[in-house]
Amino acid sequence: MIPSATMPHTLSRRRLLQSAAVGFSAAESHEQPPAARTFFGDLHNHNDIGYAQGTLTRSFEIARNHLDFFAFTPHAYWPDIGAYPGNIENKWLNGFAVAKARWPEVVEHARRFDAPGSFVTLLGYERHSTAEGDYHIIFPDMQGDYELIPSLKEFQNFARRRGAILIPHHPANRLGHRGTDIRLLDAGVSPVMEIFSEWGCAEHDRAPYAYKRHTEPGRWTENTWQRFLEKGYRLGAIASSDDHLGYPGGYREGLAAIQASSLTREALFDALRNRRTYAVTGDRIELDFTCNGRPMGQSLGFTPKRRLRVGVKGWAQVDRVEVLKNNHVIHREFPMDRVPGASRWNSPVTLRFEYGWGPWAALGWGGTADWRFRIEIEGGRIEALAPCFTPGPLEERRRDRIVKRDATSVEIESFTAIRQQVDDYSQKAIVLRVAGGPATRVRVACEKPSRCELIQTFAQLERSSEMLFTGPFPLESAMLHRLVFADNGECSFTVDDEESDASLNWYYVRVFQSNGESAWSSPIWVEKR
Numbered sequence: 001m002i003p004s005a006t007m008p009h010t011l012s013r014r015r016l017l018q019s020a021a022v023g024f025s026a027a028e029s030h031e032q033p034p035a036a037r038t039f040f041g042d043l044h045n046h047n048d049i050g051y052a053q054g055t056l057t058r059s060f061e062i063a064r065n066h067l068d069f070f071a072f073t074p075h076a077y078w079p080d081i082g083a084y085p086g087n088i089e090n091k092w093l094n095g096f097a098v099a100k101a102r103w104p105e106v107v108e109h110a111r112r113f114d115a116p117g118s119f120v121t122l123l124g125y126e127r128h129s130t131a132e133g134d135y136h137i138i139f140p141d142m143q144g145d146y147e148l149i150p151s152l153k154e155f156q157n158f159a160r161r162r163g164a165i166l167i168p169h170h171p172a173n174r175l176g177h178r179g180t181d182i183r184l185l186d187a188g189v190s191p192v193m194e195i196f197s198e199w200g201c202a203e204h205d206r207a208p209y210a211y212k213r214h215t216e217p218g219r220w221t222e223n224t225w226q227r228f229l230e231k232g233y234r235l236g237a238i239a240s241s242d243d244h245l246g247y248p249g250g251y252r253e254g255l256a257a258i259q260a261s262s263l264t265r266e267a268l269f270d271a272l273r274n275r276r277t278y279a280v281t282g283d284r285i286e287l288d289f290t291c292n293g294r295p296m297g298q299s300l301g302f303t304p305k306r307r308l309r310v311g312v313k314g315w316a317q318v319d320r321v322e323v324l325k326n327n328h329v330i331h332r333e334f335p336m337d338r339v340p341g342a343s344r345w346n347s348p349v350t351l352r353f354e355y356g357w358g359p360w361a362a363l364g365w366g367g368t369a370d371w372r373f374r375i376e377i378e379g380g381r382i383e384a385l386a387p388c389f390t391p392g393p394l395e396e397r398r399r400d401r402i403v404k405r406d407a408t409s410v411e412i413e414s415f416t417a418i419r420q421q422v423d424d425y426s427q428k429a430i431v432l433r434v435a436g437g438p439a440t441r442v443r444v445a446c447e448k449p450s451r452c453e454l455i456q457t458f459a460q461l462e463r464s465s466e467m468l469f470t471g472p473f474p475l476e477s478a479m480l481h482r483l484v485f486a487d488n489g490e491c492s493f494t495v496d497d498e499e500s501d502a503s504l505n506w507y508y509v510r511v512f513q514s515n516g517e518s519a520w521s522s523p524i525w526v527e528k529r
Contacts, residue, residue: 036259036276036295039268040284041069041248043122043256044169044194045240047246049102050075051095052392054246056105060113060121063248065401066390068263069253070248071122072106073194074099078128079150086491100146100211107144114142114262119307127155128177129257133173133180135166135190135409140269156186165272168518169194171228172202172219182233191297192272195225195520196239196279198253200424203510203520204327211280213422226327229506229523236275236297236522237508243338243391247418250427252282257519259295274298276524283431283517284386286313288492289509291524297510299525304498305528310509311492315350315386315431317484317514323495325507331495336514340485347457347486348383348433353444355478356390356416356427368395369476371414372448380458381407383397388429392420400428406417416476433461442480444468449476456480 027077046052046357047059049072056072063070064073077096081089110121115443125146132152139145140163152313159166165370166189173179177493180193185268201209212218221227228235241247241252258269259276271277278287287298288311290473292303312321312335325330353375359366382405389400395415403412410430434440445453446468454468461483468478499505503524511519 010370021460036243036261036271037263038286038468039068039258039260039263040255040280041067041071041120041258041286042240042243042248042254043069043071043124043138044073044076044197044242045070045127045239045246045248046073046242046244048098050099051104054398055101055450056102056109056246058396059246059248060109061399062246062441064113064119064509065399066389067119067249067528068122069122069268071136071138072248073124073138074106075125076100076125076127077148078130078131081128082130100148100369103133103448107142111142113200118263120263120265120268122268123267130178131176131181132184133168134178134222134375135168135171138165138167138272140164140265141482145281152184156189159189160186163269164189165192165269166192167192167238167502169240169390170199170202170211171195171225172205172223173216173239174220175223177216179220180222182228182231185233187234190235191275192236192241192277192522193228194224194240194254194279195237196254196281197242198250199242206520208512208516229327232300232504233524234523234525235274236277237279238277239279239281243393245391245394247391247394249389250422252425252517253391254283255280257284278373278519278521280519282388282442283513283515283518285315285511285517285519285523287509287511287519288484289521289524291507291526292376293519294524296524297522301458301529302527302529306497306499306507308495308497309492310495312490312511314489314511314513314515314517316352316492317488319512319514321491322510322512324510325497326505333491333493334347335488337492338487340487344485344487345437348435348492350431350432350484350487350489351434351442352429352481352484353460353478353482354388354429355414356476357478358416358418358426358476359474361418366417366474368393368398368415368417369449370398370448371412371416371476373444373446374409374411375430375432376409376443376445377432377436378408378441378443379432380434382432382442383435384408384433384472385410386431389414390421390425390428390433392422392426393417394420400431404420438462444478444480448472454480455477458483461520463508499526
């Protein structure tokens with residue numbers, strides 16, 4: 001569990017009580033969350049096996065370097081595709097033919113790259129539907145099925161027989177425009193919904209990260225996750241990239257967080273079926289959430305007293321953590337507002353090195369920049385790290401790679417350019433959690449794009465960020481961000497809620513970091529009396 005912290009702000013609502021006021025008995029609390037770790041991966045990604053871009057081998061190599069699990073899901077078929085002006089449907093139909101012909105290659109790659117305990121691959125593919133909405137299927141084994149079943153009901157029956165999972169995605173499209181027809185959902189094979197991807201966020205129609213890519217006109221209120229929860233559907237939250245550049249786990253495009261007992265296909269599937277999942281946009285935010293000891297995604301019988309425990313560990317300052325009941329906020333925490341105390345150095349600090357600012361594309365000058373750099377820590381120890389690699393530009397021979405890492409250094413090989421990027425966000429980053437003190441020194445030594453270095457102490461980075469320039473304007477540049485202390489990037493708290501109403505209730509948690517990265521937990525349901 002994440003260490004406790006104080007609670008500076010509370011949003012009061014009817015029936016929300018202070019922790020000390022509710023008198024839980026041991027029998028009511030049954031605080032026995034299962035032993036689990038959080039794994040991050042991508043369950044929805046595309047490349048040129050279909051109608052997207054990038055090779056199959058590149059996709060698997062990228063995924064293995066920075067993810068825990070990966071499902072490549074080629075565009076397979078579209079039963080109700082129809083005819084379009086200029087016969088543009090041929091682009092999709094030709095892509096489907098490629099996917100079918102090359103499916104044996106997909107199976108071979110998944111089997112070859114699979115390494116339980118360090119990297120797990122899963123097989124799957126995508127089914128489009130204008131009327132019913134899009135789903136991708138994820139299989140529990142490497143058998144290699146490829147069944148293009150026109151009827152959604154029969155496809156769901158097939159998934160049930162195979163023990164597979166169907167995940168609806170970009171649900172907030174308008175019904176009849178590839179938005180999810182929730183009336184047709186089979187909860188037995190669709191326990192989770194992809195509520196964030198490169199499309200945007202489908203939590204509700206006014207949530208951050210609007211639908212603005214592709215061609216659909218935003219988010220239809222009736223097809224958002226919150227509306228589905230209101231209607232009684234029990235859908236866990238998950239994210240994945242839906243990237244079309246063959247880049248699994250692209251930063252800011254969405255990652256699936258799965259809380260499983262081990263990094264094996266069996267454990268991942270058990271967690272998916274039980275909705276022990278949450279969605280993150282990019283930073284690998286750690287999120288724990290229980291109600292009376294039950295983990296996210298679960299339900300418990302009616303009880304008037306509910307003890308909600310939340311733990312958050314971010315990779316930037318955490319602006320706020322919100323607890324929602326029946327889609328309404330009942331409690332907020334604001335870790336970013338805390339003033340770090342004298343003990344601020346007792347916990348690891350977060351250090352972000354962001355690189356890739358370069359010639360503006362409109363200048364028509366400059367191409368892809370190759371990066372090779374080493375971050376060295378003197379007088380401290382690297383406790384954890386997280387890569388933040390954006391998907392563009394599409395460069396078949398280049399890779400973002402963690403080349404080496406140990407307790408005091410990490411070496412990165414990467415590339416950047418302001419092309420094929422979400423919102424023209426070309427920077428990539430590596431984020432470290434470092435145990436150290438004011439005298440700890442960080443040195444960034446670049447070999448590419450040019451030989452240069454940046455040296456700062458933690459005392460300096462506590463006060464100000466600092467820049468690294470590879471040459472005169474407008475050549476590429478980078479930045480060491482100001483340090484983030486645990487007081488501002490972590491929190492844990494308890495919220496006690498007492499409810500006499502006999503109807504069904506659900507709770508979930510969402511997290512917003514100051515850098516725009518976010519997370520949403522799966523709900524916990526309390527049954528009606």
